[in-house]
Amino acid sequence: MFGRIKLHPFIKANPPHAGCTPAAKTLLDRYEGQLPAALLELWRKHGLGLYGRRQICLIDPQAWQSTLDRWIVSPPSATLRVPIALTPFGTLLFYRKLTAVDEDVAALNPVTRSISILTWDLADLFNNVLSDPRQADEFIQPAMLETAQQQAGTLSSGEAYHVDPMLLSMQMLKIARTDALALHQKLRAQVDHEQAPPAPPPGTIRAALPAGYREAFKDLERQDGHPSGLYLSTYIDWRRLVALHADGNYQLLFWRNDHKTGEASGIRHYDGRYRTLETDEGDCLLQLDLVLTGKSLGSDASDDGLYLMRSGGQPLLLQAARLEDMATAIGGRSTMGSSEHYFRPVRLDDPFPAENSGGMEAPPFEDLPSALQALVHRKPLRATIVEVDAHSDPEDSTVMVWVDLGSNDGLRKNMPLMSPKDSPRALYGWVWQMDPKRCGVGIKVRRDAAGAVVNGPETGDVLVSRAD
Known part of the structure; x- marks a missing residue:
């Protein structure tokens, strides 16, 4: 209809927040010819800032360009990548003009360090990917977003939610608001750190x-x-x-x-x-x-x-x-x-x-x-295998066995047990499960192509705490 901007479906699905600021003429002039006219129209009419309940943030590319260039290092002659938006969890969306008629928009996730192509058309990104609930909810998961808002509150422009990775590994979810640009710079610095050569050891x-x-x-x-x-x-x-x-x-x-x-x-x-x-x-x-x-x-x-x-x-x-x-x-x-x-x-x-x-x-x-x-056994402890686990996983490199000695007899957690020096067997393992009278020992094994144990532990095999 007359008077509507090209990205009106995006505006309808994601109304601009009150803090959105129309782009200055200098910014519009800078990206004239580099970015599609539809995006510049959105900047001019509604501005940069947060949009919709999903808190999609349109960003000033100038503030983010150097950070994107650190993530994706390319020769000067390569196609220009222009950062244009952020998801609430810090994924950076960037635009590429591939040819006179071809373009795409990609997403860079700083946590997973992955890049994916979202669409081959910028208008499709805004009017479909970010506006159609079926696509948008897959890209910005509503359950996680609701949890983030409950834990950390609504974002301000330039912020992103960050999930604590240490607690997440312990199946605990802690989400905080943080400066999105600083988060990207920190996560990219971690990559640089990992790729750097080892430091020489201190001399003294x-x-x-x-x-x-x-x-x-x-x-x-x-x-x-x-x-x-x-x-x-x-x-x-x-x-x-x-x-x-x-x-x-x-x-x-x-x-x-x-x-x-x-x-x-x-x-x-x-x-x-x-x-x-x-x-x-x-x-x-x-x-x-x-x-x-x-x-x-x-x-x-x-x-x-x-x-x-x-x-x-x-x-x-x-x-x-x-x-x-x-x-x-x-x-x-x-x-x-x-x-x-x-x-x-x-x-x-x-x-x-x-x-x-x-x-x-x-x-x-x-x-x-x-x-x-008093804790060192000068004479090796001598244990006999009384049971072998008959249901070990074919992928496991160990088989659990139980021996006739326990903590009352001097076995300790992680104590190595092995075949005696003069034995034709070559078993080796560690005490894994403690019991006063009957400890469990993980024995290293070799398996054939079908996953069957080759020359593994058997009931009656003898293990000692020192093979000398």
Whole structure:
């Protein structure tokens, strides 16, 4: 009908919000010939901003062009892409003039990092895809939109809803309003970070320290028979440094060095007093007066009790809360287990250690604290398989079996069990299910093309906690 703009069906289905602002003449002139006249007419008559209950936002391309160009890197001679709109969940819609008569509109989802072609005609995008409830509801899901509005409220122009990905992985839905442009820039920066080459490792322990703590931590002289000194624990890119002063004060610093940039983050600092106690078994146990804060991780409390041991003239600090894990590793593979469970003595200008996160070689049994010795089985435990799961998934690389020993007999979670050294069998697995008398063990298996287990575990097979 006379007087209606070409995109009237869009306006009818998605009325402009009160905050829509007609485009300035300079903006209209800038995109004359680059964007279809129908879109410029919509800009001029009704403006940029939010439209309809679905909160579709028409945007100023100039503000978004550099961000789109970061997402889609193309040579200067490539077809120009012009950002034109946003969905309420931050998907960016952009227009391309392919030839004198051909065009398309695509959608860039910054969360999934995916691009899809929506239509080969801009008018069809507005008058059908975004206006026909059957198409629009598939593109902007009404249930999710209603949840977002209930949790975070109505959007303002330039905002988008963002679903917390960490909570979503735990099947919890938390949605917040955020600046849409900043969200895109943050998510694109994450891609750049992932694609960057690894940072060179720090040359020294001092270089790895967060800059703000390099003055607070100084080398401490060691004293015979006293735990004073600096001790470092490393695990992948996480670090912990504890300073034990001769006067009974301590400092404990947690941080991580980003494996792409080397920058320190996740910094948590504690200080206070510590006590040196002699246990009934004759061990030296350090108890740190460690008070957790709102920034603390639950695992931080694992450092409030540390056993001091000496081996080869060098002291080590062992987490009291992780003795069972260390005992399992010592008995199964003669290592100290995860490197996060102990501290080694250091000085700040020492080369940064290239530690195996699986743990250093275990010291001689006689050097271990008595509390740890009591958990290490010097003679291997010997278990017999009494049941094999007959219904394992053909896709699984393990088969569950049950043995005639349990936690009452010394089996522990994740303890490795294997065929004896002189056995013709070659079974290997870990304790997965705990029971006082009958533990479940996951045994690694090989399957044929049909998914059948080849030379798998059988009732009566013997497993030991150490094959030597």
